[in-house]
Amino acid sequence: xxxxxxxxxxxxxxxxxxxxxxxxxxxxxxxxxxxxxxxxxxxxxxxxxxxxxxxxxxxxxxxxxxxxxxxxxxxxxxxxxxxxxxxxxxxxxxxxxxxxxxxxxxxxxxxxxxx
Amino acid sequence: xxxxxxxxxxxxxxxxxxxxxxxxxxxxxxxxxxxxxxxxxxxxxxxxxxxxxxxxxxxxxxxxxxxxxxxxxxxxxxxxxxxxxxxxxxxxxxxxxxxxxxxxxxxxxxxx
Numbered sequence: 053x054x055x056x057x058x059x060x061x062x063x064x065x066x067x068x069x070x071x072x073x074x075x076x077x078x079x080x081x082x083x084x085x086x087x088x089x090x091x092x093x094x095x096x097x098x099x100x101x102x103x104x105x106x107x108x109x110x111x112x113x114x115x116x117x118x119x120x121x122x123x124x125x126x127x128x129x130x131x132x133x134x135x136x137x138x139x140x141x142x143x144x145x146x147x148x149x150x151x152x153x154x155x156x157x158x159x160x161x162x163x164x165x166x167x
Numbered sequence: 168x169x170x171x172x173x174x175x176x177x178x179x180x181x182x183x184x185x186x187x188x189x190x191x192x193x194x195x196x197x198x199x200x201x202x203x204x205x206x207x208x209x210x211x212x213x214x215x216x217x218x219x220x221x222x223x224x225x226x227x228x229x230x231x232x233x234x235x236x237x238x239x240x241x242x243x244x245x246x247x248x249x250x251x252x253x254x255x256x257x258x259x260x261x262x263x264x265x266x267x268x269x270x271x272x273x274x275x276x277x278x279x
Contacts, residue, residue, distance in 0.1 A: 086267065095259065095272040096210075103266065142209060146268070153198050153263045157210045 054079050056145050058158035065133050066166045073128040073161050075143030085126040086144045086155065087117055096142070102126060113137070138165045169194050169264050173271030180250055180278050187246045188274045190260035195240035201233070204257040204273075213258075216243050250278045 057076045065071050077083060087099040100111025107119040117128045126143060143158040170193040180186050190199065198217055202210040213233055214222040222235040236244045247254050255278045260271045 088270075093275075096270040098267050098269075101267050153268075154200055154212050154215060155210075155261070155268055156212075159209045 056158035062162045064164040071130045088142045090140045171271040177275040185248045196262040200261040202259045
């Protein structure tokens with residue numbers, strides 16, 4: 053079955069500290085992997101995506117993620133967290149467009165940032 | 168990537184009534200997706216809407232409750248019918264393109 057697991061429902065980090073949000077997936081085909089951020093009352097914003105090639109991808113706002121096929125993981129990282137990063141983060145997996153194109157989302161990880 | 172205009176942004180509705188949500192895309196797209204995000208939950212796909220054919224619904228969602236129209240390649244509507252408080256959620260449309268997926272800003276629905 054296709055699924056995405058984000059093991060951490062809620063994480064709190066201090067401002068300036070590093071961050072890693074975990075994401076594991078189960079997907080039969082070649083996955084397209086995404087990280088989205090949702091701030092309170094806002095829509096979804098794409099942080100980064102992985103389709104192929106270099107397994108370390110850079111995104112917006114200083115985020116990066118590493119695709120590890122052997123571990124079926126796509127963890128999101130940021131070296132130094134800012135207070136404005138407090139939000140809900142969703143990992144998602146999908147197929148190429150001609151295979152259906154829909155996204156399967158993880159449960160989300162809520163990030164709180166301590167001053 | 169595409170730009171989506173989704174309306175309304177929020178609404179408070181009486182139980183038993185229906186609400187139609189609109190999504191307008193600034194470019195032609197074959198597929199459009201409708202998602203539901205229940206309070207404190209992740210996004211769940213309701214249906215996939217292709218122009219010129221009936222929408223394909225995911226398990227647990229039925230056309231009578233969530234009828235979808237897709238009259239052309241830039242527009243779609245989702246209706247939430249005979250609403251109950253359990254339908255209180257954020258509803259989002261999404262389209263693929265540009266190597267990713269773009270989402271509308273969402274419709275926050277509260278049923279009282």
